[in-house]
Structures are given as C-alpha cells and as structure tokens.
Amino acid sequence: MNTSSAVSQGHGHGDGMTVSHFISTYVFSKDHKMIGLQFLFTTLLWFIVGGLLALGIRWQLAYPWSDMPIIGGRLFSAEGGQISPEFYTTLFTMHATVMIFFVIIPILAGAFGNYLIPLMIGADDMAFPTLNMLSYWFMWPAFICIGISFLTPPYGAGGGWTSYPPLSAVRAAAPGSQMAQTWWLMGVTLVGISSMMGSVNYMTTIIQMRAPGLSMFRLPLTIWSMFITAVLQAFALPVLTAGGVMQILDRMLGTGFFVPEGLIVNNADMITGGGQPLLWQHLFWFYSHPAVYIMILPAMGMVSDILSCFARKPIFGYKPMVYSISGIAGLGFIVWGHHMFVSGMNPMLGMTFMVSTMMIALPSAVKVFNWLGTIWGGKIEFTTPMLFSLSFVSMFVIGGLSGIFMAATPVDIFIHDTYYIVAHFHYVLFCGTAMAVMGAIYFWFPKMFGRAMNETAGKWHFFLTFLFMNGTFYLMHILGAVGFPRRLADPYHYETFKHLLPMNRFITWCAIGMVVSQIIFAVNFFYSIFKGQKVGRNPWRCNSIEWFCPSPPVGHGNFDAQPIVYRGPYEYGSPEVDTDHYPQTQPPPDGVKSSEEVH
Amino acid sequence: MGRFWSLLFLLVPVLGVAVFVFAVVPGGVFDNHWLPEDISQHGKVIDDLFMFILYLTGVIFIVTGALMFWFCWKYDAEKNPEPVKFTHGSHTLEIVWSILPAAVLLFIAIFQMDAWADNKMVYPIKDGKKKPPLALVTGRQFEWRIQYAGPDETIGTEDDLHIVNDLHIPVNEEVVLRVQSQDVLHSFFLPNVRIKHDLVPGMQQHVWFQTKKTGLYDIVCAELCGWGHYKMRGRLIVESEEDFEAWYANAVQEQTRTSHNVESDN
Numbered sequence: 001m002n003t004s005s006a007v008s009q010g011h012g013h014g015d016g017m018t019v020s021h022f023i024s025t026y027v028f029s030k031d032h033k034m035i036g037l038q039f040l041f042t043t044l045l046w047f048i049v050g051g052l053l054a055l056g057i058r059w060q061l062a063y064p065w066s067d068m069p070i071i072g073g074r075l076f077s078a079e080g081g082q083i084s085p086e087f088y089t090t091l092f093t094m095h096a097t098v099m100i101f102f103v104i105i106p107i108l109a110g111a112f113g114n115y116l117i118p119l120m121i122g123a124d125d126m127a128f129p130t131l132n133m134l135s136y137w138f139m140w141p142a143f144i145c146i147g148i149s150f151l152t153p154p155y156g157a158g159g160g161w162t163s164y165p166p167l168s169a170v171r172a173a174a175p176g177s178q179m180a181q182t183w184w185l186m187g188v189t190l191v192g193i194s195s196m197m198g199s200v201n202y203m204t205t206i207i208q209m210r211a212p213g214l215s216m217f218r219l220p221l222t223i224w225s226m227f228i229t230a231v232l233q234a235f236a237l238p239v240l241t242a243g244g245v246m247q248i249l250d251r252m253l254g255t256g257f258f259v260p261e262g263l264i265v266n267n268a269d270m271i272t273g274g275g276q277p278l279l280w281q282h283l284f285w286f287y288s289h290p291a292v293y294i295m296i297l298p299a300m301g302m303v304s305d306i307l308s309c310f311a312r313k314p315i316f317g318y319k320p321m322v323y324s325i326s327g328i329a330g331l332g333f334i335v336w337g338h339h340m341f342v343s344g345m346n347p348m349l350g351m352t353f354m355v356s357t358m359m360i361a362l363p364s365a366v367k368v369f370n371w372l373g374t375i376w377g378g379k380i381e382f383t384t385p386m387l388f389s390l391s392f393v394s395m396f397v398i399g400g401l402s403g404i405f406m407a408a409t410p411v412d413i414f415i416h417d418t419y420y421i422v423a424h425f426h427y428v429l430f431c432g433t434a435m436a437v438m439g440a441i442y443f444w445f446p447k448m449f450g451r452a453m454n455e456t457a458g459k460w461h462f463f464l465t466f467l468f469m470n471g472t473f474y475l476m477h478i479l480g481a482v483g484f485p486r487r488l489a490d491p492y493h494y495e496t497f498k499h500l501l502p503m504n505r506f507i508t509w510c511a512i513g514m515v516v517s518q519i520i521f522a523v524n525f526f527y528s529i530f531k532g533q534k535v536g537r538n539p540w541r542c543n544s545i546e547w548f549c550p551s552p553p554v555g556h557g558n559f560d561a562q563p564i565v566y567r568g569p570y571e572y573g574s575p576e577v578d579t580d581h582y583p584q585t586q587p588p589p590d591g592v593k594s595s596e597e598v599h
Numbered sequence: 600m601g602r603f604w605s606l607l608f609l610l611v612p613v614l615g616v617a618v619f620v621f622a623v624v625p626g627g628v629f630d631n632h633w634l635p636e637d638i639s640q641h642g643k644v645i646d647d648l649f650m651f652i653l654y655l656t657g658v659i660f661i662v663t664g665a666l667m668f669w670f671c672w673k674y675d676a677e678k679n680p681e682p683v684k685f686t687h688g689s690h691t692l693e694i695v696w697s698i699l700p701a702a703v704l705l706f707i708a709i710f711q712m713d714a715w716a717d718n719k720m721v722y723p724i725k726d727g728k729k730k731p732p733l734a735l736v737t738g739r740q741f742e743w744r745i746q747y748a749g750p751d752e753t754i755g756t757e758d759d760l761h762i763v764n765d766l767h768i769p770v771n772e773e774v775v776l777r778v779q780s781q782d783v784l785h786s787f788f789l790p791n792v793r794i795k796h797d798l799v800p801g802m803q804q805h806v807w808f809q810t811k812k813t814g815l816y817d818i819v820c821a822e823l824c825g826w827g828h829y830k831m832r833g834r835l836i837v838e839s840e841e842d843f844e845a846w847y848a849n850a851v852q853e854q855t856r857t858s859h860n861v862e863s864d865n
Contacts, residue, residue: 086826160823166800167783167825173740174825260801265782266740277784277799312676317688320697342786344799347719351712358704362697369696370688372666377684379676382604390604390671394611397663401656408652408707410645410714413795414634417786417821459600466607474615478622478632481649483790485821489829494817496635496790503632573683580683 028137030129031556035136036115037448040441042139043107044525046098051515053095060088062501062508064490086176088489089158094150096161097184100295101191102146104429106139107437108298109198109233113226115448117202119546119553120223122211122563122585127204135197138190145187149180157184160487162288165258165280169250170272172265182251189244192237192287199233202226211545213565217322218584220544220569221315224322225301228329232290232297236333240287243280250275281343285336293332295429297325299436300367300396303389305569306443307374309542310386312580314570316373317366324363324370331360341412350409357407364400368393379573379580383540384458388439391466392432399427402477417487420480426473438465438521445525446539450551451532457524464517471510475503541581544569548585601675605668612664616657635790638816638837640809642793644714652707723773723807732777732805733768738785738798741827743818747847760851764833766818768810769843775807786822789835797822813837 029035059068060083067073072081083091114132118125126132150156157180159168167173168181206219206227219227249255254272258280261273308315315321337345337353371393380386402424406412415421438461446452484497491497538547549559563585571582577589621629634646673679723730731752737744745766749758754777768774778787780798787806788795796806818833838846 084826085829089823089826089828158826164784164823167823170783173783176826263782263800264739273801276801278802311674311683313683314685314687316686317693320688320693342795343797344802344804347715350719351715354711354715355708358708359701361704362701365700366693366697368663369692372663372670373688373692375667375670375674377681377686378670378674379679379683380601380671380674381676382601382671387604390608390667394608394664394667397660398611398615401660404656404704404707405649405652408648408711410711410718411649411652413718414645414649414790414793416795417788463607470611470614474618478618478629481622481633482631483635483788483819485788485819487823487828491829493830494819494832495815496817496819499631570687573685575685 028133030125030133032114032118032126032129032132033448033553033558035132036111036113038136039106039110039114039139040112043103043111046102047107048518050095050098050103051518053091053098055511055515056083056091057088057095058508058511059083060091060489061491062505064492083489084155085489086155086158089160089487090150090156090180092487093158093160093184094146094156097146097188099429100161100291101188102139102143104295104433104437105191105195105291108295108433109195109202109226109229110136110139112222112298112302112437112440112444113198113202113229116222116444116546117205117226118209119447119549119558120220120544121206121209121214122545122548122559122565123205123209124557124559126201127208128201131197131201135194135201138194138197142187142190142194145183145190149183149187152178152180152183156180159184162284163188163247163280164284165247165250165275165277166260166263166265169247169258169280170263170265170270171251172268172270175266182248185244185248185251189241189248192241192244195233196237196241199230199237202230203234206230211563211565214545214584217319218565218568220301221304221318221321221325222298222301225297225325228325229294229297232294232329232332236287236290239283243283243287246283247280278340278343278345281340281345282336285339286333289336289339290329290332292425292428293328296396296433297328299392299433299440300325302440302443303392303436304371304374305544306385306389306439307371307393308570308572309443309540310381310383310389311375311378312381312572313374313378314572315370316376317370318568318570320366321370324366327363328360331356331363335360338407338412341409342416354407354409358404361400361404361407364396368397368400383442384453384455384462385439385443385540387459387462388435388442391462392436392439395427395431395435398474399424399432402427414483415480417485418480419476419484419486422486423473423476423480426476431469431473435465435469438462441525443540444546445528445532446535447546447551447553449529449532450534451528452535452539453528453532454524457520461517461520461524464520465514468510468514468517472507472514475507479503538583541579543571543581543583545584548583601671601677605671605675608664608671609668612661612668615660615664619653619657636812637791637793638810638812638814639792639794640811641714641717644717645793648711648714655703655707722805723775725773730773730775730807732775734766735777735779736766736787736798737779737781738787738820738824738831739781740783740825741820741831743831743833744781749851760847760854762850764818765836766833767836767838767843767846769840770810770813770837772840773807773809775805778804778806783824784822785820785824785831788819788821789816790819791816792835795821810837813839813842 067081154176246257256272256275258277259272259275263270335357338357341350545563548563565584569584574582622632735746735754743764745762747760748754778798780800785798792808816835818835820831
C-alpha cells in the first residue's frame with residue numbers, strides 16, 4: 001500500500017501512518033475481502049431497517065388506525081400516534097426498496113460475490129480492484145438519495161417499489177411527496193451503476209483469473225450462479241437506468257415519456273402528454289424480472305455447495321444444474337410480461353408470456369429434484385448452515401409452485417395484486433434467499449473471521465425463524481385466495497375482506513416473533529467475531545478452493561501457496577481416497593488417475 | 600437431533616396441506632377464508648383452473664416434502680451406517696424429471712388458453728355487431744365515476760346518466776363496460792365476478808361479464824393510485840331486469856331534477 005504522507009499530515013493528529021493505513025484498509029480498501037465485508041455489514045444494517053418497516057406495515061394491517069405502542073407517539077406525533085395513509089404507502093414502498101436494492105441484491109452479489117469469487121477460483125483478488133471499491137462506494141450516494149426520499153416531510157416516496165407512472169411521474173398525483181419520488185429514482189439508478197461495476201468485474205474475474213486446472217466445469221455452483229447473475233445484470237440493467245433517467249426527466253422537465261395527454265390530476269389539466277404508462281412497465285420489468293433471478297440464483301448456488309458438503313456426497317447432476325441456471329437466465333429475459341397480464345397489454349402478448357413463464361418453471365423443478373438427489377444416500381450432518389439450506393429447498397418448493405397459479409393467466413386475473421402474490425414472492429425471497437444467505441453466513445463465517453459461530457444459538461435462530469416465517473407468510477396464500485389486495489392501508493371496510501382481521505393479527509404477531517428471533521443471530525454474529533471458537537483452514541471438511549487458504553485469508557493475496565486444481569469441487573466420499581472429502585487442490589495419490597480423466 | 604429436524608421438515612407438507620384443507624372445506628376456524636362467492640358465468644372456469652392447479656401442485660408439494668423428510672430421516676449421519684452412495688447423477692432420471700414437468704406445464708399452458716381468450720379477447724357480439732357498452736367506468740383519485748350510455752347506447756351524449764361509485768347492472772345479461780382512467784393507474788377489481796383490469800390513462804378498454812345472482816358486492820381498486828388507494832371503494836349492485844329498469848328511470852329523473860335546480864340556482 002502506498003501511504004501518502006500529504007494525506008496523513010493533513011489530518012494533523014495521531015500517527016499519520018496509522019490513519020492512512022486505517023483508511024486504505026478499512027474504508028477505501030481495494031481488497032475484495034474487505035469490500036465483501038463492507039457490503040455484508042452495510043446490507044445487514046439495512047436488513048434491520050427493512051424488517052422494521054415491514055413491522056410498520058404489519059401493525060397497520062393488524063390494528064388499523066390505532067396508536068402504535070411506545071414508539072407511535074414519537075414517530076407520528078402529527079397523527080396522534082397513528083400511521084397515516086400517506087405514510088403507509090411510504091412504508092411498503094421503502095420496505096420493498098430497502099429489501100430489494102439495499103439488502104438482497106448487494107448481499108448476494110456485493111457481499112458473497114466479492115468475498116467468494118476470488119477465493120473459490122484461487123485468485124489473489126478481483127480483476128479490477130479499484131472498480132470493485134467504487135462499486136461499494138457508489139452505494140452510498142444511493143443510500144443518501146433513498147434516505148432523503150424517505151425523510152422528505154411530510155412523508156416520503158409512496159409510489160411502490162415499481163414506481164408506476166403517472167402516479168410517480170406526475171408530481172401533482174402525489175401532492176405531499178414533493179421531491180421524494182425524484183430522490184427515490186436517483187437512488188435506484190445509482191444502485192444500478194454500482195451493480196453494473198460489480199457485474200463487469202465478476203464476469204472478467206471468473207473468465208480470466210481461475211487457478212491452473214480450474215476449467216469452467218470444475219467451478220463450484222456458487223461461482224456459476226454468480227457468473228450467470230453478472231451476465232443478467234450486465235444485459236438487463238441498462239434498460240432500468242434508461243427508464244429511471246426518463247422518469248426523472250418526466251418529473252423534472254415534463255418530457256412526458258410515460259404520461260399520456262388529457263390527464264386531469266387533482267382537478268387540474270396536465271399540459272404534458274404524448275407518452276404511454278405501459279412503456280415504463282415494459283422497461284421496468286425488462287430489468288426487474290431478470291432481477292428476480294439475480295435475487296435467487298446466487299442463493300441457489302450457495303445452497304448447492306452447502307448441501308453437497310453436509311450430505312458428504314457429490315452434487316447430483318452437476319451439469320444439469322449448470323444448464324438449468326443458464327436456462328433460467330435465458331428464459332428470464334422473455335417472461336417479464338407476466339407482471340402485466342391485466343395491465344391492459346395486448347392479451348395475445350399475454351398468452352405468449354404465459355407460455356414462456358410456464359416453461360421457466362422447468363429448470364427450477366430440475367434444480368429441486370437434483371437437490372433432493374444430492375441428499376439421497378448421503379450422510380447428512382445437521383449443522384446450522386445445512387438446516388438453513390434444507391429449509392431453502394423446502395421453502396423454494398412452495399414459492400415455485402405458487403408461481404404456477406399466477407403464470408396461469410385466467411387465474412392471475414383473480415389473484416393479481418392480492419396477497420397470493422405477496423405470499424409467493426416472500427416464499428422465494430425471504431424463505432428462500434434470505435434463509436440461504438443466513439446459511440451462507442454461518443457456513444463462510446469461519447473463513448471470514450477465523451472463528452466459528454455458536455452452533456446451539458445458530459440452531460435456535462434457525463428453529464424460531466423457520467416457525468415464525470411460515471406463520472407469517474403461509475397464511476398469506478389464504479388471504480390471497482379470498483382476494484385480499486396488496487398495498488391497502490385499510491382493507492377491512494370492504495365487505496369481502498372484513499372477516500380477515502383475526503388472521504392478519506396472527507400474521508403480525510408471527511412477524512414480530514420473526515424479527516425478535518433475529519436478535520439471537522445478531523448477538524451470535526458479533527460475539528463470534530471476537531470470542532467465537534477459533535478454527536483452522538477447513539472446519540467443515542469442504543472441497544472447494546477457499547478452504548485451502550488460511551482462515552481468515554492472508555492480507556492482500558489470499559493464498560499462502562499457489563492452488564493447483566485437480567478435480568471438481570464435489571468429490572465427497574470418493575473411493576480414491578480414505579478421507580470423506582477430496583479437496584480440489586489435493587494431488588491424486590500415486591498411480592490413481594482422477595475420475596474425470598477415466599471418463 | 601437429526602430425527603427432530605426431519606420431523607420439523609415433515610411438518611411443512613403436513614401443516615401446509617392442513618391449512619388449505621381447513622380453508623377449502625366450509626365451516627370451522629377458517630370459514631369463508633377461500634375464493635369469495637362467484638356470481639359470474641365465466642368465474643367457474645377460473646375457479647376450476649385454480650383448484651386444478653392447487654391439486655396438481657399439492658401432489659408435487661406432498662411428494663417433495665415427504666422425500667425431503669424421508670431422506671433427512673434415513674440418511675442422518677448419526678444413524679445411518681451405510682457408506683455414502685458415491686454418484687454424480689443419473690442421465691435417465693434427469694431426462695425423466697425434465698420431460699414430465701415440461702409436459703405437465705405445457706398442458707396447463709394450452710389448457711387455459713380458451714378461458715383467457717374468452718375473458719380478454721372475444722368481444723361480445725350482439726345482432727352481428729359489437730355489443731355497445733352499457734356504461735363508461737372512469738377511475739379517478741379516489742372514486743369511480745360511472746356514466747351510463749342511455750337509450751341511444753352511445754357514451755358521451757345528452758341522455759347519459761352520471762353516477763358516482765355505485766354500478767347497477769342487470770342480472771343474467773352480458774354486460775360490456777368501457778373502462779378508462781382520468782389521472783393515474785387504477786385497477787377495476789370485482790372479486791365476486793372474477794374480473795380485474797387495469798385502467799390505463801390514455802387507453803380506452805373494455806371488460807365484459809355476465810352475472811347470475813342479484814346482490815350487493817364490492818368494487819375494489821387493485822392498483823396503487825396514491826395515498827387514498829385504500830378508500831377507493833365502489834359498489835356493484837346486481838339487480839333483476841325490472842329492478843334495474845326501475846332504478847334507472849328513477850335515477851334519470853333525479854339527475855334531471857338536480858341539474859334543473861343547478862341551472863335555476865345559477
């Protein structure tokens with residue numbers, strides 16, 4: 001590291017060398033591990049914010065227009081301790097925005113992508129370390145923009161995370177939100193720029209910097225899924241960026257890309273026009289549907305690795321797994337219209353999107369069968385990461401199957417924009433991805449900090465989260481079947497939905513239980529960083545290359561010896577060796593040809 | 600502990616199925632927690648399709664859940680003495696579990712196309728011509744404006760009847776509505792008629808349906824339209840032919856009287 005004496009003198013206090021060293025190591029670090037950890041800590045903090053926002057939504061749905069205990073008076077003093085309908089729209093908008101753009105996408109690609117890609121391919125860092133640093137620091141302007149958007153008085157952006165125009169594009173349509181929606185759009189566009197920097201880096205690194213002997217078909221599925229995710233981001237993001245800029249122009253300059261003529265908003269004629277609201281929906285979903293896979297594929301990859309490791313058995317159908325990830329990515333680009341079946345889009349087009357959507361269920365099904373095949377005939381060790389991964393499979397089945405209902409266009413007419421959809425994507429994103437991320441944190445924690453997390457606390461955390469999350473999200477299917485709509489501050493004044501209040505109360509209390517259970521995780525996490533049990537290089541007896549380097553990996557450079565790869569990452573229980581694992585970097589015993597060469 | 604965790608995973612299909620059974624079967628704690636009463640002609644097709652997919656996915660849910668439990672139970676490292684089955688997969692199995700779901704999914708895709716077409720593509724015909732809309736439904740923040748075409752069957756003429764939030768329609772008759780929005784997106788959702796259609800500003804669209812039961816039902820806005828989205832509630836009043844005619848004549852009279860009053864006030 002070059003330390004600049006000018007910078008250190010400028011601070012004028014303490015040991016100058018230490019300050020600049022601190023900044024280059026912990027703040028503007030170019031080391032992929034530090035950037036990964038920065039992403040991890042930041043996204044976990046946002047996870048708390050997103051979770052609390054969700055509780056706000058749940059409170060309103062369980063006790064509409066009633067004072068929120070303890071904190072209500074401080075938060076909503078103007079409304080006498082209640083959530084106002086305006087603030088309710090902000091709550092669900094911000095919950096989704098934070099969870100999607102600040103938690104799930106950056107924790108998968110930013111935290112685990114950064115941390116794991118160089119380690120799992122035996123490289124000393126990313127291909128472009130400076131770009132990597134920038135991809136983290138471009139998140140901060142986004143945080144600031146969304147923060148301003150959230151805190152703009154009297155309430156923040158309330159256009160939903162989908163930001164559908166004209167509500168979002170015409171300022172008069174949401175009179176109280178002032179500049180909030182513009183800040184929101186700028187924030188989301190900046191997240192896109194950050195992701196783009198990351199994805200270019202990941203693609204280049206995975207193609208160019210693999211250790212000797214590590215062919216593409218010897219890559220762990222985690223890396224395959226990160227690779228495909230990066231490709232998805234690179235091709236889909238520019239469309240969202242363009243759309244975001246267009247909507248900002250609509251708001252600031254009245255360009256009217258998404259605003260048709262003849263609107264009468266708030267009893268005032270709009271002068272702009274000539275646009276089409278559906279254009280935004282096409283642009284938005286052209287990115288955001290592939291983004292759904294950006295939010296699940298890396299989780300699938302990590303789960304595959306964890307399942308194979310703790311079943312002590314090779315992954316079942318490695319190549320079909322790779323092909324199905326690619327298949328999901330390819331089909332993922334031609335299914336965006338299924339968000340728009342009842343949007344007024346040409347119904348013929350809806351039929352086309354329906355067929356492609358049905359077909360995308362296929363690679364997901366193949367993956368589930370292969371995961372079941374992986375644990376079949378193994379020797380399963382029920383560690384905390386394994387429990388989270390098993391629950392990922394179990395929950396992803398629910399989220400995948402409920403997707404078929406809404407893929408069926410006539411059924412979608414009824415369940416579109418109801419809690420059936422809410423149940424569906426929470427089963428995929430929370431019960432799926434978030435559980436996989438939890439498993440991945442427990443799994444790779446020893447590598448990150450050289451200490452293991454407490455297993456007993458981990459199992460309690462798993463058990464309570466698993467119970468409460470199912471209590472929260474499963475019953476939403478039932479609400480959805482009644483037609484209970486999303487995004488309504490008070491659905492109970494409709495005759496059809498009046499009687500659903502008790503079920504909503506139950507769901508809310510489960511949600512509170514789920515959030516409270518995460519305290520176990522937070523305590524375990526921070527306690528273990530400093531006081532956890534020290535572990536060696538390979539505490540889980542795992543095959544892939546990251547376990548070949550010290551825990552935590554040595555400074556900038558990762559490996560204390562050059563890894564050379566002899567085989568794929570899933571040779572558990574191989575008859576070639578006496579141990580139950582057979583690391584990728586371990587040379588074959590004398591006179592034994594590797595199984596791949598025999599084929 | 601492997602036994603305990605296996606049983607926990609067994610709970611998923613067991614409780615998962617139980618919840619749906621309680622919801623579908625009338626009575627009990629989840630009474631009336633299922634698809635709301637269907638008063639439309641076409642709704643049965645949608646509900647049947649829903650149930651068909653529910654049974655189909657239910658079988659897959661139970662089978663995968665049971666396998667998950669069984670594998671966790673049987674191959675628990677603490678209890679299982681057998682060595683690991685060292686295998687990298689099976690081509691036959693991969694082909695079987697690719698083709699089978701593909702066929703099923705393709706079947707569902709083709710099976711539902713007619714219902715979709717009837718709902719959104721096959722415009723009702725009357726006397727060899729496109730059936731004229733009974734009324735124009737306009738969504739605006741945060742109410743439904745309803746404008747009946749009147750005797751001349753043309754929207755926008757002098758004999759139109761203007762109503763707010765209450766949509767009266769005759770039972771047992773195919774009703775065509777023209778739908779539009781004045782400001783932002785709304786969605787015209789009739790839960791009991793299995794109709795949902797987004798109202799897009801700048802677009803003139805049509806929905807059509809036939810009811811088979813009289814009564815009072817909800818009109819729900821199902822697309823976020825601003826802070827008052829939750830209160831954008833309308834009422835669908837399905838009446839017999841005679842009641843509808845009587846209400847209509849009465850409403851026209853009232854409209855004439857109030858508009859005269861307005862004119863004389865000026």
